[in-house]
Amino acid sequence: MKKQNSLYxxxxxxxxxxxxxxxxxNGEKIPxxxxxxxxxxxxxxTIEQAYMCLCDDGYLVPKSQSxxxxxxxxxxxxxxxxxxxxxxxxxxIYDFSSSGVDSESFDLSLWRRYVKSALRQTERxxxxxxxxxxxxxxxxxxSFARENRNCVCDSENIVIGAGVQSLLNILCPLIKIRKxxxxxxxxxxxxxxxFVDHNFKISENFDSADIIYTSPSRVTRWxxxxxxxxRFKLSEYARNTNKLIIEDDYGSEFRYVNRPTPSLQxxxxxxxxxxxxxxxxxxxxxxxxxxxxxxxxxxxxxxEVAAVYNQTVSKADQIALCSFIRDGHLSSQIRKSRKxxxxxxxxxxxxxxxxxxxxxxxGKTDSPLFVKATVKTEKPLPALLKSCEKEGLRIIPVxxxxxxxxxxxxxxxxxxxxMEKGIKLLKELSVGSE
Amino acid sequence: MKKQNSLYxxxxxxxxxxxxxxxxxNGEKIPxxxxxxxxxxxxxxTIEQAYMCLCDDGYLVPKSQSxxxxxxxxxxxxxxxxxxxxxxxxxxIYDFSSSGVDSESFDLSLWRRYVKSALRQTERxxxxxxxxxxxxxxxxxxSFARENRNCVCDSENIVIGAGVQSLLNILCPLIKIRKxxxxxxxxxxxxxxxFVDHNFKISENFDSADIIYTSPSRVTRWxxxxxxxxRFKLSEYARNTNKLIIEDDYGSEFRYVNRPTPSLQxxxxxxxxxxxxxxxxxxxxxxxxxxxxxxxxxxxxxxEVAAVYNQTVSKADQIALCSFIRDGHLSSQIRKSRKxxxxxxxxxxxxxxxxxxxxxxxGKTDSPLFVKATVKTEKPLPALLKSCEKEGLRIIPVxxxxxxxxxxxxxxxxxxxxMEKGIKLLKELSVGSE
Numbered sequence: 001m002k003k004q005n006s007l008y009x010x011x012x013x014x015x016x017x018x019x020x021x022x023x024x025x026n027g028e029k030i031p032x033x034x035x036x037x038x039x040x041x042x043x044x045x046t047i048e049q050a051y052m053c054l055c056d057d058g059y060l061v062p063k064s065q066s067x068x069x070x071x072x073x074x075x076x077x078x079x080x081x082x083x084x085x086x087x088x089x090x091x092x093i094y095d096f097s098s099s100g101v102d103s104e105s106f107d108l109s110l111w112r113r114y115v116k117s118a119l120r121q122t123e124r125x126x127x128x129x130x131x132x133x134x135x136x137x138x139x140x141x142x143s144f145a146r147e148n149r150n151c152v153c154d155s156e157n158i159v160i161g162a163g164v165q166s167l168l169n170i171l172c173p174l175i176k177i178r179k180x181x182x183x184x185x186x187x188x189x190x191x192x193x194x195f196v197d198h199n200f201k202i203s204e205n206f207d208s209a210d211i212i213y214t215s216p217s218r219v220t221r222w223x224x225x226x227x228x229x230x231r232f233k234l235s236e237y238a239r240n241t242n243k244l245i246i247e248d249d250y251g252s253e254f255r256y257v258n259r260p261t262p263s264l265q266x267x268x269x270x271x272x273x274x275x276x277x278x279x280x281x282x283x284x285x286x287x288x289x290x291x292x293x294x295x296x297x298x299x300x301x302x303x304e305v306a307a308v309y310n311q312t313v314s315k316a317d318q319i320a321l322c323s324f325i326r327d328g329h330l331s332s333q334i335r336k337s338r339k340x341x342x343x344x345x346x347x348x349x350x351x352x353x354x355x356x357x358x359x360x361x362x363g364k365t366d367s368p369l370f371v372k373a374t375v376k377t378e379k380p381l382p383a384l385l386k387s388c389e390k391e392g393l394r395i396i397p398v399x400x401x402x403x404x405x406x407x408x409x410x411x412x413x414x415x416x417x418x419m420e421k422g423i424k425l426l427k428e429l430s431v432g433s434e
Numbered sequence: 435m436k437k438q439n440s441l442y443x444x445x446x447x448x449x450x451x452x453x454x455x456x457x458x459x460n461g462e463k464i465p466x467x468x469x470x471x472x473x474x475x476x477x478x479x480t481i482e483q484a485y486m487c488l489c490d491d492g493y494l495v496p497k498s499q500s501x502x503x504x505x506x507x508x509x510x511x512x513x514x515x516x517x518x519x520x521x522x523x524x525x526x527i528y529d530f531s532s533s534g535v536d537s538e539s540f541d542l543s544l545w546r547r548y549v550k551s552a553l554r555q556t557e558r559x560x561x562x563x564x565x566x567x568x569x570x571x572x573x574x575x576x577s578f579a580r581e582n583r584n585c586v587c588d589s590e591n592i593v594i595g596a597g598v599q600s601l602l603n604i605l606c607p608l609i610k611i612r613k614x615x616x617x618x619x620x621x622x623x624x625x626x627x628x629f630v631d632h633n634f635k636i637s638e639n640f641d642s643a644d645i646i647y648t649s650p651s652r653v654t655r656w657x658x659x660x661x662x663x664x665r666f667k668l669s670e671y672a673r674n675t676n677k678l679i680i681e682d683d684y685g686s687e688f689r690y691v692n693r694p695t696p697s698l699q700x701x702x703x704x705x706x707x708x709x710x711x712x713x714x715x716x717x718x719x720x721x722x723x724x725x726x727x728x729x730x731x732x733x734x735x736x737x738e739v740a741a742v743y744n745q746t747v748s749k750a751d752q753i754a755l756c757s758f759i760r761d762g763h764l765s766s767q768i769r770k771s772r773k774x775x776x777x778x779x780x781x782x783x784x785x786x787x788x789x790x791x792x793x794x795x796x797g798k799t800d801s802p803l804f805v806k807a808t809v810k811t812e813k814p815l816p817a818l819l820k821s822c823e824k825e826g827l828r829i830i831p832v833x834x835x836x837x838x839x840x841x842x843x844x845x846x847x848x849x850x851x852x853m854e855k856g857i858k859l860l861k862e863l864s865v866g867s868e
Contacts, residue, residue, distance in 0.1 A: 007738055008738060008739075046738075049739075049742070108553065108554075108556055108559065111553065112550060112553040112554070115549060115550075115553060115750075116546060116549075116550055119542065119545065119546040119549060120542075120546070122542055124720070125542065125718050125719075125720045125721075126718065126719065126720070126847075127719055127720070128714075128719045128720070129720055162596040162600070162722070162746035162747070162748075163744050163745075163746055164744075165603075165743065165744050165746070166596070166600060166603075166746055169599075169600075169603045169631070172631065173630075173631040189741075189742045190742050190743070190744055192742075193739070193742040193743070196607075197603070197606065197607040197632070198631070198632070199633060280562075284559050284560065285559075285560065285561055285562045285563075286558070286559045286560070286561070286562070286563055286748055286749030286750060287559075287748050287749075287750070288596070288744075288745070288746055288747065288748050304441060304442070305627070307623075308483075308623050308624050308627040309599065309624070309627070310597050310598075310599055310624055310722075311597075311722070312596035312597055312599075312600055312722055312746050313596070313722065314596075314720055314721050314722050314748065314751060315720030315721075316549075316720060316721070317748060317751075413560075
């Protein structure tokens with residue numbers, strides 16, 4: 001996939017260049033999507049996509065009701081998701097960014113047994129499944145979401161689909177009466193895209209939007225979450241202003257060091273909130289099973305049209321997951337993974353302290369998946385990132401600090417051996433002025 | 435799922451009632467979607483959906499640039515797809531309609547082996563897949579489509595997705611510049627729905643539409659297809675009038691008794707045509723893998739946005755299918771199934787002749803999946819269908835003929851033993867006046 005030549009990449013490169021060469025200064029406002037679209041002669045969607053990439057890569061910062069500004073930590077270019085998977089896999093040796101899962105964390109041979117046994121249910125596999133998803137699986141998911149995320153649900157208001165986008169494609173027509181949506185994390189371009197495709201207006205702030213798309217369990221990429229009282233406030237605000245909340249609880253299962261904060265959906269009593277959950281992070285990224293929990297009014301609407309949306313998940317995978325949950329493996333999988341990630345986080349902190357000694361301050365995160373630390377470096381953060389990238393070391397830049405760099409490390413995909421070598425390498429690269 | 439109370443079912447029932455009680459006569463025109471929407475105070479989409487169901491169930495016939503008319507074979511109510519799968523499975527004992535596949539036709543234990551082996555590729559399964567689908571699988575599909583359907587394609591212009599709707603959700607935004615679409619088979623409500631969701635106008639005829647959605651390998655439910663010369667004409671017409679063709683080649687592999695007619699996509703040289711294929715019928719209905727082949731201009735557009743549409747098919751299924759095709763099992767599966775279906779069709783003809791003797795005329799179909807026959811009955815077709823339904827016998831009504839009924843039988847899902855009993859039962863029910 002050559003994405004280098006695509007239109008939005010060209011726009012991306014155009015602004016990168018202006019920012020990197022100092023033609024647009026840090027803190028300066030860049031042209032609005034509308035103006036830029038007119039000036040460059042490309043569609044607003046393309047500009048929007050480019051701006052989102054620029055935000056995600058730390059060049060730009062969106063500001064409420066105002067527009068896009070050049071970030072103070074611009075030039076900390078990561079350009080992560082713009083590369084094709086192949087390129088990434090070839091180049092990145094020490095991956096402290098968040099993609100993928102630890103091969104130790106999931107018992108693939110156990111899952112294989114469940115799929116094998118599902119594939120033996122010949123009669124069931126010979127017919128098309130229920131559009132909403134297999135009822136047995138919906139029942140298991142319902143008790144899982146009730147027990148673990150305090151969700152208000154049963155098998156009847158759960159819809160199963162192959163990934164969050166598949167579910168949003170069903171949801172969008174149901175909430176057509178609403179016109180605009182605001183994303184707490186506008187860099188989630190896969191979500192933004194579905195709403196753009198369905199002609200929703202993307203608002204830059206909550207107040208002007210009819211729908212709020214939020215991930216309260218994952219406010220930042222390095223795992224800070226929203227507290228219960230803030231969730232209550234958000235839920236009340238939405239109710240009072242007649243806004244619909246879409247709660248994307250992606251990866252919430254591992255996001256909490258302590259007892260997990262209940263979902264917004266649960267705190268809202270199941271009203272006015274669409275809850276999205278996924279098993280890709282919990283099981284394997286390559287297993288595409290997600291679900292959504294609908295509030296009563298939308299569920300009623302959904303059931304009228306359910307038959308016209310074919311189920312997107314293979315029945316065998318649904319049967320396998322159902323038995324897997326029923327036999328308690330999902331819960332033990334979560335416990336096991338959390339323990340593993342906590343151990344790895346602890347180990348990473350030890351490594352950082354051993355390597356950087358007094359030149360490191362470990363920060364606090366809500367998640368066992370991430371470690372946040374400020375390290376002293378002789379290089380500015382952008383230069384450090386450049387050297388890291390060259391050597392196949394991938395980290396998540398957070399901010400430049402006086403004489404140091406605040407960095408987040410995900411322990412999700414990297415092995416302990418690679419962690420050791422990666423941190424050693426980071427120490428070496430942090431010394432010397434470029 | 436109680437669909438009885440949904441809005442479109444109410445509209446459906448309303449018109450059913452008017453037709454069945456003779457308040458609207460055979461051949462009479464019914465109100466336009468627009469007028470009916472105003473009169474009944476429900477949305478045009480709901481009316482449209484109801485009309486489509488009425489068409490599918492034989493109450494209405496759509497006429498080009500004119501509207502909907504009460505069918506001359508109205509009252510042959512089948513009401514097939516409005517029932518939930520559970521209800522159907524409980525009631526239907528002898529199923530001569532087209533859903534499902536024969537359990538003899540697919541070697542599930544062989545497929546199980548491939549999935550098992552795919553699930554052993556631990557490293558590959560730990561990362562997210564390519565948005566477009568695994569490259570190796572796209573290569574296998576490309577040679578399959580080139581060899582079997584004369585398609586113009588390679589791995590680069592093929593997109594994999596979990597079912598045709600998933601692919602249409604990616605396609606629709608790419609062809610947004612076009613405003614209206616005409617469906618050769620308006621009863622394909624799953625397809626219609628995606629275009630309605632994306633704000634396309636559904637045109638009642640080809641001439642007034644920007645897009646033509648057609649299944650040339652499956653013109654009728656009982657398997658008539660479009661000839662090469664007619665395909666050439668359609669392709670030329672679309673090119674001259676700047677219309678885009680979407681060719682849904684669903685189930686084409688079994689549709690031909692003789693050498694299959696090349697796809698429209700191939701006859702058009704890969705230009706101006708989006709080709710849709712699926713493996714659900716070929717392997718198992720519960721395996722959700724489909725693909726689309728894009729023409730050069732749309733492929734260019736797709737590649738610009740490919741990264742924002744997550745792949746919907748599990749990687750394990752993709753890897754399994756890839757090896758399955760590579761090892762020649764798909765081709766042998768098709769040969770095996772065709773042979774099986776031809777044998778079953780032949781057997782069904784023998785049964786019909788043995789049971790009805792001189793009172794049956796076997797018709798001609800293009801497909802080994804279907805048998806079409808006119809049988810002499812003492813009952814009118816609607817009454818016959820009613821008795822059949824009562825006894826759990828499901829057939830496809832085609833037309834009422836002088837002193838007889840033209841019926842289509844699908845041999846795809848029914849076992850040979852059930853065929854025998856089913857035809858015996860049909861004979862019994864055809865005698866006596868209700």
